[in-house]
Amino acid sequence: MQIGWREFIKGRFKKTSKFHSVGIEIGVNNFHISTLKKVKGKLNWVKQHSASIENWQTTLKTYVETNNITNTQCNIALSISKYKLLQLDRPAVEDAELIQALQWMVKEQLFSDDEFVIDYFDPPAVTATSTKKLNVVAVSKGDVMEVRDGVLKAGLALNIIGIEELAICNLLTPSDDAVITLKQEEGGQLSLNIIKRNQLFFSRRLRGYENLANFSQEELKMGVVDNLSLEIQRSMDYFESQLRQAPVKKVYISLDTIHQKQVANMIKQVIFVSVEKFIPSVNTDDGMPIKASSFASLGAAIDNASLIA
Missing domain, CATH: 3.30.420.380 (Nucleotidyltransferase; domain 5)
Incomplete structure (x- = not known):
């Protein structure tokens, strides 16, 4: 094309x-x-x-x-x-x-x-x-x-x-299982993509997280990660219900924060899907x-x- x-x-x-x-x-x-x-x-x-x-x-x-x-x-x-x-x-x-x-x-x-x-x-x-x-x-x-x-x-x-x-x-390795990539450049918006068979099924840009790098681990626990998890869950629900697709199997994150491992664990506790560091x-x-x-x-x-x- x-x-x-x-x-x-x-x-x-x-x-x-x-x-x-x-x-x-x-x-x-x-x-x-x-x-x-x-x-x-x-x-x-x-x-x-x-x-x-x-x-x-x-x-x-x-x-x-x-x-x-x-x-x-x-x-x-x-x-x-x-x-x-x-x-x-x-x-x-x-x-x-x-x-x-x-x-x-x-x-x-x-x-x-x-x-x-x-x-x-x-x-x-x-x-x-x-x-x-x-x-x-x-x-x-x-x-x-x-x-x-x-x-x-x-x-x-x-x-x-x-x-x-x-x-x-x-x-990503080609797969019939859908995954989410949550990627952010320094000080930028979060880009949420749902990908299956290396095709882009769904994409959103999440505003309000541009200062993620400035939050301490304690501050992240005070609603920031909960709100982010809610946005991820909404995207997963839309993918399943409106696009009639099988559930997302994994979330890969690459975020502008030194607390990425802790963020991954907090997201996992909310959405009950495996959350891992994004490695190409x-x-x-x-x-x-x-x-x-x-x-x-x-x-x-x-x-x-x-x-x-």
């Missing part, structure tokens, strides 16, 4: 890279890079790097040159703060007119005259009574152009511009630490499907 941007943003390169792919997450304060290499036919996560978003294009170019990853295929994951994800009724138009119709619907939803790049993907499951729905992504055209220019000038072969929620789906299903080079800040960029590096590009 694509909307004609691929040829517009894709670079042409002659030399073959020794690396398989590079994933980059573009955030508000930082950007993150993950590099994969094929070793004996298997993908290995061999490099990760984070840096300030200020002058990120120059920083990226220097990093690419220093680490000899020029001409490597590059996939982008925009962090949740960089786009809008809406679920809209599918307009009654021909496929060729769908994007244009969605443009008008998005403008009405966002009350904005800004120019957006629009794309969509079908939800894997819908409610019994609902009309046909589409998950619609809207990104500022200016942001897309900035990403295109920065990546190509850095010497990478831009392939995909996607979104964080879908990138995270690539980090990927091989790594020996000794390389796994940093949660790199997860979305890692998922982008693994990705083989396009969204915005």
